[in-house]
Amino acid sequence: RPFRARCNNLSDPAPREGAPSRLSWHRSTAGLGRCAGIACGEGVRDAELRGFRMVEGDAKSVVTGRASVHECGASGRAARLGLHLALALLVVSVCQPAAAVPVAGKGRAEKDGGFWQRPIPVNISVSPVVFVPGIGGSVLVDKPSGLRVWIRFYEAAWYFQRFMWGTFNASEGSMDPLPGQRAVEPLLSGYGLDGIRNLDPSVHWPIYDYVSYFDAAIKILEDRGWIAGRTLFGVPWDWRQSMCWPPTIERLRETIVQAQYMSEGRKVSLVTHSMGGLVAKCFMAKYPELFESAVEAWITVSCPHQGAGGKIFMEFLQGYNLGNIVIGYEDAKRLALESPAVYELLPQETFPWKNPPYVSLKHNGTTYTFTTGASCPADRQYSRCFREVNKGHNLTVPDSTLTLAEPFNENVWKLSQETRGAVYQPQLPDSVRYYNVYGVNQPTPHGLEFGVINGWEELETAKYSIVMTDGDGTVPIESSVAHNMKAKASKAVAGEHTHLMMQEETLEFMLQALYDRL
Numbered sequence: 001r002p003f004r005a006r007c008n009n010l011s012d013p014a015p016r017e018g019a020p021s022r023l024s025w026h027r028s029t030a031g032l033g034r035c036a037g038i039a040c041g042e043g044v045r046d047a048e049l050r051g052f053r054m055v056e057g058d059a060k061s062v063v064t065g066r067a068s069v070h071e072c073g074a075s076g077r078a079a080r081l082g083l084h085l086a087l088a089l090l091v092v093s094v095c096q097p098a099a100a101v102p103v104a105g106k107g108r109a110e111k112d113g114g115f116w117q118r119p120i121p122v123n124i125s126v127s128p129v130v131f132v133p134g135i136g137g138s139v140l141v142d143k144p145s146g147l148r149v150w151i152r153f154y155e156a157a158w159y160f161q162r163f164m165w166g167t168f169n170a171s172e173g174s175m176d177p178l179p180g181q182r183a184v185e186p187l188l189s190g191y192g193l194d195g196i197r198n199l200d201p202s203v204h205w206p207i208y209d210y211v212s213y214f215d216a217a218i219k220i221l222e223d224r225g226w227i228a229g230r231t232l233f234g235v236p237w238d239w240r241q242s243m244c245w246p247p248t249i250e251r252l253r254e255t256i257v258q259a260q261y262m263s264e265g266r267k268v269s270l271v272t273h274s275m276g277g278l279v280a281k282c283f284m285a286k287y288p289e290l291f292e293s294a295v296e297a298w299i300t301v302s303c304p305h306q307g308a309g310g311k312i313f314m315e316f317l318q319g320y321n322l323g324n325i326v327i328g329y330e331d332a333k334r335l336a337l338e339s340p341a342v343y344e345l346l347p348q349e350t351f352p353w354k355n356p357p358y359v360s361l362k363h364n365g366t367t368y369t370f371t372t373g374a375s376c377p378a379d380r381q382y383s384r385c386f387r388e389v390n391k392g393h394n395l396t397v398p399d400s401t402l403t404l405a406e407p408f409n410e411n412v413w414k415l416s417q418e419t420r421g422a423v424y425q426p427q428l429p430d431s432v433r434y435y436n437v438y439g440v441n442q443p444t445p446h447g448l449e450f451g452v453i454n455g456w457e458e459l460e461t462a463k464y465s466i467v468m469t470d471g472d473g474t475v476p477i478e479s480s481v482a483h484n485m486k487a488k489a490s491k492a493v494a495g496e497h498t499h500l501m502m503q504e505e506t507l508e509f510m511l512q513a514l515y516d517r518l
Contacts, residue, residue: 134274439472
């Protein structure tokens with residue numbers, strides 16, 4: 001007969017006076033748990049449900065197995081609701097697939113029989129990974145406000161001049177803000193990954209890849225079971241400072257220690273891009289014991305082991321904006337003349353170059369070549385060009401009338417010689433697996449050839465020809481393969497310096513190296 005149905009509160013110790021008894025909590029056939037009790041009216045006894053089906057149209061519920069068969073009238077909505085809940089629990093229980101067996105390399109979504117499978121992280125014991133970007137590859141923010149100042153594609157020059165320019169403090173060995181300007185620092189949120197994943201979230205295709213070249217590597221590891229903050233970290237750094245700047249090295253040390261702690265003592269793998277590889281060398285030189293005990297593998301990508309060539313020469317002569325289309329050449333030069341990191345990218349003087357980078361010019365009918373190397377006389381070293389050209393160079397502080405002299409900075413030059421000397425012969429522990437990825441088949445500036453020059457100052461504006469060599473467009477092969485370490489495997493990839501970090505060949509090589517399959 002029709003009756004009133006009611007769902008009792010599960011926290012109630014007993015039904016209210018006069019209320020009918022509740023159905024017992026029960027286990028489904030898949031053992032998923034017990035469904036909620038339902039008050040179904042007087043005369044309905046407690047029963048353990050083993051299965052059920054809904055008969056639509058006449059509000060009839062049929063309970064099979066050991067359960068009672070009962071009918072609910074139009075007023076029995078609560079009873080039907082409870083049965084719907086039990087049905088949902090049973091369907092989930094019955095339809096739950098068996099645990100997938102993890103297969104390495106199967107983390108991405110794949111098409112199988114016309115159905116798109118969800119990506120399933122590979123649950124294997126993985127070495128935690130720490131990413132270290134190169135020059136220009138970290139988000140920098142205004143310290144007090146957290147405002148992103150590098151990189152910005154909108155109003156880029158305004159922010160660049162007021163936040164990125166600075167003066168070198170010889171006593172501290174650091175680049176400080178200009179008078180009246182504010183300090184910047186790297187973005188450290190998201191376990192350091194926010195500061196390297198996407199340098200300017202406001203931009204989209206077609207220039208998204210330009211500011212998000214670490215994104216592909218981060219995603220491919222996340223798809224395969226690496227977890228941000230547990231087995232995946234980033235170390236953004238103030239890339240204007242020296243590659244051996246103590247705050248940067250300490251941040252890398254702290255991140256490695258944290259990664260080990262979160263992974264129950266598992267050794268860490270480093271993946272470094274460009275100048276990030278030189279930062280890792282500085283860390284290894286300062287903390288050799290920790291590097292040996294905490295690092296399992298190290299992969300360098302596009303690393304200028306012995307410096308870059310023509311592009312850095314362009315920076316000191318006429319300015320070079322690191323390929324950033326929204327930063328002017330002169331603005332970039334004003335940063336470079338005070339930035340230790342830019343000096344540290346100059347070709348290594350003590351390296352035995354087979355084909356050294358050079359600058360040539362003609363004066364009074366004679367061709368002069370300025371280069372580097374042990375056999376190069378002091379008056380023909382490339383540094384002489386930079387000294388002569390920038391003797392009268394100056395900088396006006398934004399929003400003021402203050403003008404500062406900005407010649408070739410001898411204090412920065414001295415620091416760069418010390419830091420490059422410290423990493424020239426790295427002592428890689430035998431226990432660390434080292435891998436090197438370098439770019440090829442890209443025209444790479446190597447030599448700058450000027451015409452007739454009557455005075456040094458003309459080099460700031462005179463036209464020149466660029467002599468190309470093979471490399472990744474920034475770093476010549478001769479530098480990118482001269483790591484002076486024992487590599488377990490190396491990989492030449494046809495690709496441009498920045499985009500090399502996104503290329504399929506690089507990413508596959510990285511995975512195989514992390515899995516120790518090379």
